[in-house]
Amino acid sequence: MSKCLICSSKFKPFVDFGNMPIANAFTPKEKTMKEYFFPMKVGFCSNCKMVQLVEQPDREKMFHENYAFFSSTSNYMKEHFKKFAESASNLQSLDQNSFVLEIGCNDGIMLQNFLANNVPCLGIEPSKNVAKVARDKGIAVISEFFDQRIANQILRDYQKADLILSANVMCHIPYMHSIYDGIKDLLKDDGVFIFEDPYLGEVIEKTSFDQIYDEHVFLFSALSISYLSNMHDLELIDVEPQITHGGSMRYTIAHKGRKNVSKNVFDLINKEKSIGLNDELSFFGFANSVDRIKKDLFELLTKLKNEGKKTVAYGATSKSTTVTNYFGITPDLVDCIYDTTPIKQNTLSPGVNIPVLPYSEFRDSDPDYVLLFAWNHAEEIMNKEKDYMTENKHWITYIPNVRVI
Ligand code: JHZ
Ligand code: SAH
Numbered sequence: 361m362s363k364c365l366i367c368s369s370k371f372k373p374f375v376d377f378g379n380m381p382i383a384n385a386f387t388p389k390e391k392t393m394k395e396y397f398f399p400m401k402v403g404f405c406s407n408c409k410m411v412q413l414v415e416q417p418d419r420e421k422m423f424h425e426n427y428a429f430f431s432s433t434s435n436y437m438k439e440h441f442k443k444f445a446e447s448a449s450n451l452q453s454l455d456q457n458s459f460v461l462e463i464g465c466n467d468g469i470m471l472q473n474f475l476a477n478n479v480p481c482l483g484i485e486p487s488k489n490v491a492k493v494a495r496d497k498g499i500a501v502i503s504e505f506f507d508q509r510i511a512n513q514i515l516r517d518y519q520k521a522d523l524i525l526s527a528n529v530m531c532h533i534p535y536m537h538s539i540y541d542g543i544k545d546l547l548k549d550d551g552v553f554i555f556e557d558p559y560l561g562e563v564i565e566k567t568s569f570d571q572i573y574d575e576h577v578f579l580f581s582a583l584s585i586s587y588l589s590n591m592h593d594l595e596l597i598d599v600e601p602q603i604t605h606g607g608s609m610r611y612t613i614a615h616k617g618r619k620n621v622s623k624n625v626f627d628l629i630n631k632e633k634s635i636g637l638n639d640e641l642s643f644f645g646f647a648n649s650v651d652r653i654k655k656d657l658f659e660l661l662t663k664l665k666n667e668g669k670k671t672v673a674y675g676a677t678s679k680s681t682t683v684t685n686y687f688g689i690t691p692d693l694v695d696c697i698y699d700t701t702p703i704k705q706n707t708l709s710p711g712v713n714i715p716v717l718p719y720s721e722f723r724d725s726d727p728d729y730v731l732l733f734a735w736n737h738a739e740e741i742m743n744k745e746k747d748y749m750t751e752n753k754h755w756i757t758y759i760p761n762v763r764v765i
Contacts, residue, residue, distance in 0.1 A: 362414045364405040365534050365577070366588055373401035373414050374643040375569070375650065377686045382421055383573035383678035384428040386707035386716055395711065396421060400682075402572055402579075404643050409583040411560055411643075416534055416577045419486075419505060427487035428703050429678065431469040436740045438469060440604055441527070445473035448523055448554055451612075454479045458522040461514070461546065463506045463539075463555075464529030468494030475499055482518060484510060489703070507535060511542025520548045526555040528605065531578045540592040544615070553594075553613040560584075560637060562607025566760040567649040569686075570679035571606065581637050582628040585611050598622040606736040606759065654687045656762035661693040664729055671756070672727040673697040674741065675734025676704045676716045683733065683758070685711040694731055698722040723748055729764070731756045 361370040379397040387395070401414040432438055454460065456478050465471050465483030467490050474481040475498055483501040485491040491501045504510050524543055533539055543553050558571045560579040571579065578584075586596040597619045598612035609628075636642030664671050673680070676699040683689065691714050699705065700719040707716045717725075730749070734741060735757050742755065749755065755765040 362401075362403055364408060364410060365412055366410045366536060366584070366591075367405060367408040369405050369407040371403045371405045371640075373403040374640070375572075375647040376401045377572070377682065380574065380685055381681060381710035382417060383575060383681040383710060384422065385710045386428050386676065386704045387710070389706065389708060389715075397711070398574065400572070400574070404640050406640050408587045409581060409638055410588070411579040411581075411584070413572075413574075413577045417574050422532075422575055423487045423505070425488040426703065427490055428701065429466070430490055430493065430701055430703075431466040432493075433700055434737055434740060436737065437604065440602075441470040442473050444525075444527070444556075444610075445470055448525060448552075449474070449477065449479065452523050452552060454522060456480065459519050460523045460525065461521045463524065463526040464532070465494050465499065465501060466490045468497045468499045468501075470525060470527065471499045472497050482514070484514075506533075506542065507538040508542040508545065509538075511546045514546060520551065521546050522548055522551050524551065524553040526553075528557060528608075530555045531557040531580060532575045534577045536578075536588060537592070540588065540594065543613075544592055544594060547615065549615060550618060551614070552597075552619070554610060555613075556602055556604070556608045556610040558605050559601065559607050559609035561609075561632065561635065564635075564637070564642070564646065566607065567646070567653060568606050568759045569646070569650040569653070570677075570682045570759070573678050573682045575678060580609065580611070581632050582609070582611070582625060583632050583638055585613075586625070586629065589613050590616075595619075595621065596625055599624050599628045604736070650686075653758050653760075653762060657683075657756075657758050658687055658689070658693075660756065660762055660764070661689065661731075665693055669728040670695060670726070671729040671731060672722070672725055673714070673731040673733050674722070675699060675732065675737065676701070676709060677733045679736075680733035681710045684709060684714065688712075689714070691715065695727075696725075697733065698725070727753065729754050729756055731758075735759050 377400040380400040460481040465485045484506040486505045491503045560581040595616045600610040602608040676697045696715040705718045
């Protein structure tokens with residue numbers, strides 16, 4: 361039995377992926393150090409309804425000066441965060457006297473929009489290389505892991521915030537009580553904390569098991585976020601589904617009793633209960649669904665290899681580390697992965713050592729099949745490659761089912 365990170369109740373894992381490497385540990389071709397692996401299992405706490413990793417590597421192993429994920433590699437995401445910033449600014453009627461904070465600002469993809477509108481803002485970003493990109497844009501960044509201690513440092517050096525934002529970061533942090541305490545200290549009486557993360561309901565519905573990797577310690581729902589917020593005298597006041605990262609949810613939190621709770625919250629909680637996101641029985645079939653995709657994809661890639669077809673992959677995502685390592689996809693099945701991120705290029709992928717090559721070489725490689733690891737960016741990528749991916753070339757996707765397109 362494992363102990364819940366939120367409420368300390370005991371729970372049992374419902375899926376076990378075996379030993380997994382650090383999802384973003386793209387390593388130099390000359391491996392000098394033994395790779396780190398950890399046992400990756402996920403469970404559901406029946407008491408507070410939180411889905412969580414049983415074990416997570418130390419944060420410094422994942423987030424550091426060579427962090428491989430740069431948010432601005434997707435044009436669609438740049439546009440998404442521009443709209444996110446606009447809607448949050450309007451909600452809080454922000455101006456040059458306001459103060460905005462972002463937890464995990466990465467390369468400044470969100471805060472650059474506040475800077476452009478002269479709204480004072482500050483980013484907290486522990487991974488020094490991505491923080492530098494944000495600073496080079498003129499954004500103020502504290503390069504530390506946010507927690508209650510840093511919140512109090514910000515209170516001393518700056519002021520309380522009208523708006524605290526975070527995207528694809530909250531679900532990465534196991535010490536949630538310190539985060540929530542820090543947010544409570546920092547948020548003005550009428551301030552709001554808005555964050556978004558991959559949504560549990562979508563992960564279960566689509567069997568998007570590859571949203572599970574070392575960095576994602578939690579898969580949130582309205583049920584679990586409202587429980588957690590209540591523990592800290594905060595309140596979930598709105599929810600808004602997003603199509604990003606394969607299906608996310610945006611949560612708005614305020615001091616308890618300060619704002620009206622939207623009908624959206626009651627509706628989503630009722631829907632979650634009706635589809636069983638409050639019941640451990642609902643998670644029992646998940647491992648079998650993952651294994652069905654595993655069998656189908658492995659058989660397809662093996663068949664293509666036996667027919668002498670050339671298969672490459674597109675997008676060296678964090679998600680692909682779970683797919684390749686759990687499915688046993690090695691360089692004999694997939695020649696290489698093409699990616700636009702300079703720090704990932706000319707490396708080997710975590711665990712299974714598939715070469716990662718510069719995107720600029722993709723078209724010359726003349727593949728028959730392209731396995732789309734960045735399936736969450738399918739629209740953007742398929743559009744970009746539509747003239748190249750002609751009749752004899754095919755995409756392969758695997759969420760929710762293995763498909764050849
Ligand atoms: P992408 C990361 O997940 C890690 P990943 C993290 N844990 C998280 O939650 C989300 O981001 C927010 C490349 N690419 O966005 C760039 C192209 O080559 O699916 C990236 O390496 N060409 C913080 O890693 C990768 O694909 C393109 O045209 O699963 C996409 O990674 C595009 C659009 C992307 O996130
Ligand atoms: N918000 C961006 C970045 C997501 S990447 C986007 O949606 O694209 C996740 C980021 O969270 C990484 O840059 C990582 O360094 C940062 N992070 C991890 N733990 C953190 C913490 N305790 N405080 C602040 N940032 C953290």
